Amino acid sequence: MAGSVADSDAAVKLDDGHLNNSLGSPVQADVYFPRLIVPFCGHIKGGMRPGKKVLVMGIVDLNPESFAISLTCGDSEDPPADVAIELKAVFTDRQLLRNSCISGEKGEEQSAIPYFPFIPDQPFRVEILCEHPRFRVFVDGHQLFDFYHRIQTLSAIDTIKINGDLQITKLG
Known part of the structure; x- marks a missing residue:
């Protein structure tokens, strides 16, 4: 009987150690990798520059x-950041709208695309080069359109915001 008590104590210690590790890891990871919860707002280190790519999966x-990226x-919310x-992917119209907003003034919206690439309940990969x-x-992987810069100081573009009807699985 004493042997079984020792065995069960050893099992508890192993289980406790295992539980502590599994509970400790995600908490620790959140410190380094914030959870990708929508709406999302994140910093682009060093801002944008020619050759830099933003990946949203x-x-x-x-x-x-x-949804919008x-x-x-x-x-800044007040005044709103440029x-x-x-x-903006709009599913009712199957459109992918593009625009800018500088000093509170919206630019000319663009909407022409060869096809609408997003499918409900399906994964996607958007790369902004x-x-x-x-x-x-x-x-x-397919080039959909070009959007000419309306903000000339590329390094000032240092934040990514994502909201709407999607889940983010990876940012890079």
């Missing part, structure tokens, strides 16, 4: 209305 919600100059580019005169936007 996620899954569209099951019954989406819209914006690159902004800071995260928006270098906002990509910064080139000297423009952003080049790829969805699932």
Whole structure:
């Protein structure tokens, strides 16, 4: 009987150690890798520059209305930060709208795309490549459109904001 008590004590210690480790890891990871919860706001280290790419991977919600990905100059709400580019996927119209907002003034909205790339309940990969005169936007590896810079100081574009009907699985 004494042997079984010792065995069960050893098992408890092992289980406790295992539980502590599994509970400790995610908490520790959150400190270094904040959870990708929508709405999301994150810092782009060093801002944008030609050759730099922003990657957003996620899954569209099951019954989406819209979602937006914006690159902004800071995260100020009042006054609102300048928006270098906002990509807004609108599922009712199957449109991918692009615009900017500088000093509170929206620019000319662009909507022409060869096809609508997002499917409800399916994963996607958006890459926004910064080139000297423009952003080049790829969805699932296919170039969809170019958006010419309306903010000339690229390094000021240092924040990414994501909101709407999607889950983010990876940012890079």
